[in-house]
Amino acid sequence: MGVSRRGFIMGIGGAALAANPINRILAEVINPQTLVIGNIRYGMVHDETKCICCRACILPCHRENKVPAEVTRLDSLDNGTYRELNKNSRQFVRKSCQHCDNPPCVAVCPTGASYKDPKTGIVDVHHDRCVGCRYCLAACPYHVRFIHPLSKTADKCNFCRDTNLAAGKPPACVAICPVKALTFGNLDDPDSDIAKLIASKTVYRNKLYLGTSPKLYHIAGKFGEIRG
Amino acid sequence: MNTAFHFDTLVWDWPIAVYLLLIGISSGMVIIAVLLKRYILVVNAADDGVIKATTIIAPLTVILGLVILIFHLARSWTFWYLMVFYNPHSIMSLGVMLFQIYMAVLILWIIAIYQAKISDIINLAWVSRLVRLIAKGERGLDIIMIFLAVLLGVYTGFLLLALKSYPLLNNPVLPLLFLASGLTSAVAMAILCGLMFYKQSVHSPSLAFIHKLELPLIIMEFGLLAVFFIGLIFGGGQKEVAATTALRGFWGAVFWLGVMGLGILLPIALKLLCSERTKFNKAYLVTMSAIGLCSVFILRMFILYAGQMVMA
Numbered sequence: 322m323g324v325s326r327r328g329f330i331m332g333i334g335g336a337a338l339a340a341n342p343i344n345r346i347l348a349e350v351i352n353p354q355t356l357v358i359g360n361i362r363y364g365m366v367h368d369e370t371k372c373i374c375c376r377a378c379i380l381p382c383h384r385e386n387k388v389p390a391e392v393t394r395l396d397s398l399d400n401g402t403y404r405e406l407n408k409n410s411r412q413f414v415r416k417s418c419q420h421c422d423n424p425p426c427v428a429v430c431p432t433g434a435s436y437k438d439p440k441t442g443i444v445d446v447h448h449d450r451c452v453g454c455r456y457c458l459a460a461c462p463y464h465v466r467f468i469h470p471l472s473k474t475a476d477k478c479n480f481c482r483d484t485n486l487a488a489g490k491p492p493a494c495v496a497i498c499p500v501k502a503l504t505f506g507n508l509d510d511p512d513s514d515i516a517k518l519i520a521s522k523t524v525y526r527n528k529l530y531l532g533t534s535p536k537l538y539h540i541a542g543k544f545g546e547i548r549g
Numbered sequence: 550m551n552t553a554f555h556f557d558t559l560v561w562d563w564p565i566a567v568y569l570l571l572i573g574i575s576s577g578m579v580i581i582a583v584l585l586k587r588y589i590l591v592v593n594a595a596d597d598g599v600i601k602a603t604t605i606i607a608p609l610t611v612i613l614g615l616v617i618l619i620f621h622l623a624r625s626w627t628f629w630y631l632m633v634f635y636n637p638h639s640i641m642s643l644g645v646m647l648f649q650i651y652m653a654v655l656i657l658w659i660i661a662i663y664q665a666k667i668s669d670i671i672n673l674a675w676v677s678r679l680v681r682l683i684a685k686g687e688r689g690l691d692i693i694m695i696f697l698a699v700l701l702g703v704y705t706g707f708l709l710l711a712l713k714s715y716p717l718l719n720n721p722v723l724p725l726l727f728l729a730s731g732l733t734s735a736v737a738m739a740i741l742c743g744l745m746f747y748k749q750s751v752h753s754p755s756l757a758f759i760h761k762l763e764l765p766l767i768i769m770e771f772g773l774l775a776v777f778f779i780g781l782i783f784g785g786g787q788k789e790v791a792a793t794t795a796l797r798g799f800w801g802a803v804f805w806l807g808v809m810g811l812g813i814l815l816p817i818a819l820k821l822l823c824s825e826r827t828k829f830n831k832a833y834l835v836t837m838s839a840i841g842l843c844s845v846f847i848l849r850m851f852i853l854y855a856g857q858m859v860m861a
Contacts, residue, residue, distance in 0.1 A: 429711055432642070453622045
């Protein structure tokens, strides 16, 4: 019996090597949302230089996703009127779920009903597990969540994951936009339209300082200040 | 349609403030009762009015608070999901765990306090054996109980602190502020119950001890409030906007009159001005306790509503 000093040190070294994955597991426990999983990470770009606020995007969203009229998953907000070549031009910003890589709504959800789909990066809600505590509504810095009047659970944009996307089509708002102000696709694929668009334009994302890493990108309007 | 009680960024409304008040009372009363038991009433703690009141009010406020919370859920009948599914990243989920441990230990702690009486009333061998077993761990229970009560006191602060969407709530002073104001409400509740329901003497050791806690607690609360707002103002950006918005308008008036006026300045002024005779007058003490409870509720309402007015 008895362990030599050499054997002991080698044993410790081996244990440290074996423990390496534990470090990774620990990192995951501390901050699971920042891990990049799979190779699809859906995102969206809203081009404010193109948007005319016709609100055509809002109607099919309600229809496809069966969202009652008194609430909405997306909205178009006025960002001021500017004078250009003797005519007034108005600018608009999109308000909808940002599908954060590090979503505060998922972190606070007490039952795990709010989650980020690891295969697509889409932030979604397990409606059958939601108790309706509204903690996620309060935690979202973009204020885009609401209680669905019929299901009484937290609801918001999920990129038409259960409807259009499941049928192999782009989200309803993207498909209908008459001025092609919306671009949807895989951020992690360098050949996708969205990745090329982001690489070729100056883009911004809202409230990056909160560490949420949103996946809704904006191309700023031509005039005035960016409405963060 | 923006008013003081209905505005676009408001998510949680007044029942949450009632819940915050009730949890603060429970936490504070247990902390005070353990201190009383350990340092003031070394024997016969079960006969003291404040201890008796704590054994009734501490569990009752938690139960009432949780019932309010359950009916505040959009899907009340699914509340049990919270006890089945857990998310260790969620303060609320950690709180659900804490509530269960707190209630379990609280029951054991109360049994240990009434050990003699329980054995007198229920003449069963196994009951008295069980009670004796629990009572053997009384010292340990005291320590665990005060630890859990402090956790509960700061928990409600952490619940709101976790909301990075609201700069006023996302403030590290909030848990300490809620712990201190919970203790203040517990002092008021203890005096109210001791005098009204247990006809305790104003000069009894327990009430005298609680009386001594009042001024330090008020001064501490004042300091914490000052740090709370000075920190926000020097934080700049939306933090500063949140602080200045909260201190003006309707909620500003609520803060200056209800929190600063009723909760801090009035009690300090009366402590300095009133004669010793009035200070131990029963009617005076009952009124002051009621005002104290009101001011703590006003503080919780103010933090909840003013906190949700400005987003990050």
